Amino acid sequence: MAGPRGGRPARRSAGAGGGGCCWALPTALLCAYGFFCSVRPSEPFLTPYLLGLHKNLSETQVFNEIYPVWTYSYLALLFPVFLATDYLRYKPVVLLQGLSLIITWFMLLYAQGLRAFQFLEFFYGMGTATDIAYYSYIYSVVDVNLYQKVTSYCRSATLVGYTVGSVSGQVLVSVAGWSLFSLNVISLTSISIAFGSAWFLPMPQKSLFFHHVSSQQLSWEMKVMDCKNGSAVQDHTDVQRAPGWEDEAKVPLNGEGRSAEKQVINYAQGLWEMVMPSHSTKIYNGAVEAVSTLLGAVAVFVVGHIKTSWAMWGEVALALFSFLIAAAVYIMDTVRNIWVCYASYVVFRIIYMLLITIATFQIATNLSVERYALVFGVNTFIALALQTLLTLIVVDASGLGLDIFTQFLIYASYFAAISLVFLGSGIYSIMRAYRRQEQMHSRSSENQ
Incomplete structure (x- = not known):
């Protein structure tokens, strides 16, 4: 994300303390919360845990009756949680997220039976929906000229935490021989530490809608909400906008991709379990998740520094990436070799992060500050609605x-x-661009 452009006067922080000098403590506390909340070594092994002797659930129960509840809960809670986050000024909802995750992992340890785990998925959906509080809180307590810095800190904290959790889980399972039950104990402990640290966060005094904050802050908050899904959105004063670009028309396309991506990620463990049951061999789910996250982050960083005419060629690139993702998922599904599945999943995650980054960048460069939050808010809702439809x-x-x-x-x-949709749209955009250039050239010739 790009920082504030030069010449913009620094605004006093909206939270307690009033000035930029007070940014370090809330940022450190929020980063600590994000880190410990993400250190969940049991998460890459959730499906084997549910199907194993600990819970002894059937494949049909896990895949077709338990996991879908998370998607439905997430969709149902998204909008009311968004309003509650703003009205309650973030911190209470951050605490609600920590409490929801504590309940989730406590039930993972001790709950038994189908209904109990469906109830568990509801709390996990609440924990997911309340992510917005984590990614919004910091903007209410720091100055606008610190947005870029605190965003990078908070995002890095969650990525590092997720990577540490995945790697430690893999090491404890493969090297130390720990049980999956023990990994869930570690996850619950880490989340509890995060919950404890959240209590020390200073209470913000202002918010977006109910407590009077400018549309500038709203724009930045929504950008970070998008960044948490792997998109590194930047504002560029030197980016030329493609005339005639229909911003809102691209949103459903972006949302459709996200809905299918979430399904692949959510059910990848199930596919791996069917290809190579965990009770018969060592599994490397944690290592695969860690590698795909790190390589994806590197790929996104690299594409952010590639200079090309994204307005003209962006959709063609999206078409290519979408096709490669389709190929990776198809190979993962049909080859039925666990190492091929792992490799295809890593490729899938890397390419998808590139795809969503380019798609987001193309939309962002053509939106005004005021429209950014609306468009990406709609995008998030469309993605979740489509994911719910797919699940149903x-x-x-x-x-x-x-x-x-x-x-x-x-x-x-x-x-x-x-x-195919991206390809058709890209070809049309290129043809329009060349036609526009020819018209401009002919007009300049006539004027001469």
């Missing part, structure tokens, strides 16, 4: 209730269809 039709036992391999075949087809 494809996954849920009350819908088609398809097996995991058929699900992934559908997801691969989904990305292939998106690539």
Whole structure:
């Protein structure tokens, strides 16, 4: 994310303390919260844990009856949590997130039976929906000229925490021989530490809508909400906007990709478990998650420094990336070799981070500050709504209730269809751009 442009007067912070000198403590506390909340070594091994002797649930129960509840809960809670976050001024909702995750992991340790785990997924959905409080809190207590710095700190804290959790989980399982139950104990302990640190956060005095904050701050908050999904959005004063670009028209396209991506990530563990059951061999889910996250972050950083005419060629690039994602998911689904599945998943995560970064950048460079929050808010809602629809039709036992391999075949087809849409739109944009250049050239010739 780019920092504030030169010439903009620094604004006093909206929170307690009033000035930029007080940014260090809340930032440090929020980073500590984000780090410990993300150190969850059991998460890459959730599916083997539920299917194993600890809980002894069936594949149908886990994939078709338990996991879908998270998606439905997330969608149902997203809007009311957004309003509550603003009205309550962030900190109470940060605490609610910590409490929701504590309940989730406590139930993972001690709950038994289908209904209990469906209830657990509701609390996990609440923990996911309340992410907005974490990514919004800091902007109410620091000056605008510190947004770039605190954003990088908070985002880095969660990424490092996630990586530490994934790597430590893999090491403890593969080297130390710890049980998956023990990994959940560590996850619960780490989340509890995060919850404790959140109590020391200073209470903000202002917010976006209910407590009088400018649209400038709203723009920055929504940008960071998008960054947490892997998009490094930047404001560039020197980026030329493509005339005729329809901003809102691109939002559903971006949302469609995100919905399928979330499905692949959510059910990848299930696919791996079917290809190579964890009870018969060592699994490396934690290592795969860590590697895909780190390499994806590097790829996003690199693409942010590539200079090209994204306004003209961006959609063609999106078409290519979507096709490669479709190929990776298809290979993951059909080869049925665990190492090929792992490698395809890493490729999928890397390319998807590139795809979503370019898509987000193309939209962002053509939006005014006031419209940015609206468009990306709609984008998030569309992605979640489509993911819910996919879950209801494809996954849920009350819908088609398809097996995991058929699900992934559908997801691969989904990305292939998106690539064709991007390709058609890209070709049309290129043709319009060249036609516009010819018209401008002819007009300049006539004027001469």
